Every structure is written in C-alpha cells, then in structure tokens.
Amino acid sequence: MIRPVQGYSLIVFDWDGTLMDSTPTIIAAIQSACRDLGLPVPPDEAAAWVIGLSLQDALLAAVPTLEQAQVPAFVARYRFHYLTRDPQLKLFSGAEQMLAGLAERGARLAVATGKSRVGLERALDATGIRRYFDTTRCADETFSKPNPAMLFEIMRELDVDPAAAVMVGDTSHDLQMARNAGIHGVGVTYGAHAKEELAGCAPQTLVGSIGELSGWLAGRVAARAA
Secondary structure, eight states, X not given: OOXXXXXXXXEEEOSBTTTBOOHHHHHHHHHHHHHHHXXXXXXXXXXXXXXXXXXXXXXXXXXXXXXGGGHHHHHHHHXXXXXXXXXXXXXXXXXXXXXXHHHHTTOEEEEEXXXXXXXXXXXXXXXXXXXXXXXXXXXXXXXXXXXXXXXXXXXXXXXXXXXXXXXXXXXXXHHHHHHHHTOXXXXXXXXXXXXXXHHTTOOSEEESSHHHHHHHHHTTBOOOOO
16 A cells, blocks of 8 residues: 655656657557558557557557567558657657756656657757656666556665655556556646546546646655755
C-alpha cells in the first residue's frame, strides 16, 4: 500500500504526450509505416494507445497482423516518418517553466520514457532542458512500461523512498507502472489516453493542462534537507 507523504522529493515525468507535444506525430508515423508496407492502418485511438511502450511492443500492439519478419522494415519506415517530423516537435507550452520552478523548489526531476536512448538524447538536446533532470531511463535500457523497473532504478540511483516519489504521465502504461512500483501517479489528460482510462488506474489526480499540473505539483514538493 502506498503511504501518505508530506511532500514529493522526486518527480518522474513521461516524455511523449506529457512534456513533448508529440502524440499526433507518433500516430501519423505508425499509420504511414502501415501504408508503406501494405498493412491495415490502425485508427488514431489504437495508434495512440501504444504510446509509451517500447517501440517493438508498441508496433506489435498497434498492428496485430505485423509478422516478426516484417518488424525491421516497419521500424525503419516508422523512424523515417517520425524523423521527418521531428524538427517541428515542441514542448507543451509552459513545460520548461514548470520544470524550472520545481527544480528551484528543490525537487529532483527524472524522465522515464518508452523512447530509445538515442531518441531521448536527441530530444533533450533539441529542447535544451537536459539541465533540469537528475537522471533519465529509456525503454531500450531496461524493461518497458508498465514494468516498474525504470522507476525502481531511478529511485535507487537517487536514493529516494517510494513514499516520496510521484510519476506523471499521459497513458495508463505510466500510471500502471507507478502502481506497480508502489508510488503515486498523476495523469495528464491532454496526451494519448482518454480521461476515463487514466481514471481507471486510480491516480492521485488528473490534470488537463501544464498550468494545472504545475500548480498541483508546486504545492506538494518536499523541502530538501540542507
């Protein structure tokens, strides 16, 4: 059972759909890759549902008819379509200001994402927000969500008790990972998964904007010991 906290000393963020406004781009890349290979094109909802999983898990879930032998070609086409749109991707408005404010209050910040390490490094460099994070974990370095391994590794590295950590994400995969790790979860409803699906994961709260998320977290940061 998750214990009540006086405040969070560690806030872990998902990336796509939580900090980065990339959900439409990921959906489009999955659908375009399907068209390239003559595979059934999943509707937006099905393509969005897999966001946050490791790439191979996501593709197999979004395109059930995809055969294992087709995976390398599909991955190549997906990456082509994603990377052609990548330079236009932006953080959600207010995301950097939120991170700066939380860091100033003494919170330790981290990322746990379904992106590859190469993809996250590219995104951190492009957005210029690397300096706000104490550590990051990617799906190609450990187990994919909703397995809690990324969160366990982050908490162990930063020496943070689960009772003082919270996971922020836009998918049920994020919130289920938080539950599996025994920490609190916050769902954002402006990303990939529907509000009703997020609510089914029993988060501490659901928020509908970066501004609302920033306000909720700012009042719950634990003071860092001197």
